[in-house]
Amino acid sequence: MPVNLDTYLGVHAQALKLRSQRTEVLASNLANVDTPGYRARDIDFKSVLAAQSGEGSPGQVQMTATKRGHIGGATANGTATPELKYRTPLAPSLDGNTVDAQLEQAQFAENTVRYQATLSFLNSKFRSLMTAITGQ
């Protein structure tokens, strides 16, 4: 049975990449907690992952970037750039900053745990592959 590594790993490889991108966005939010006018952003993980793995809702049409400089379209290798959304602030501050440090910390912790969960899934996939190869 020929094993295609991409299909063997399932959604986890893409999920890991997206989780690491989300870590970057959340780290940016936490770094700019005192920057006036900064608006907190986040990735809608579920919808972006669904769109990237080709399981978007039927009515959803993905734009394709045909020229260099097009924003938000799918690139040549088929991976769409994740769309960043602005957070709706619970208590916006006077200087226009919408970062809620506690919320961001909670999201950051959750994202890290889920990243590690995805890593564990990938690890066990590799381990079973190794078992199959060595036959032990």
Place this chain on the structure above:
Amino acid sequence: MSSFKIFDVAGTGMSAQSVRLNTTASNLANADSVSGDPTQVYKAKHPLFEAIRSGIGAKAATTGVSVKGIVESQSAPTARYEPGNPLADTKGFVYAPNVNTVEEMVDMISASRSYQNNVEVMNTAKDMMLATLRLGQ
């Protein structure tokens, strides 16, 4: 691997917060540096933060923070009547800096907490990357 950008982002955050701590320390140290001339007296300094936009679309996912500049507070210095002070002007007034020590203390706690936040982010990112490097072992 793009995760290295987290170190840049958290690093800029730490650097900005340490500038803020520095200005706070300077303000608190000079809170009682009186002068006989209201134009010469020390003025409270505050850093001005600005987000570093690195690009458009997904490239803008990482946004560091930079210190755009340090502004001096424009509020008037407080005049104190101290004719015995050798620094007093002809009317017997000395002028104290417009430093609000309570505000500075609050600023200091906020800056220190934000700094710790960024350190924590950097540590977590490091752990995540090391765990990824051990993948499949």
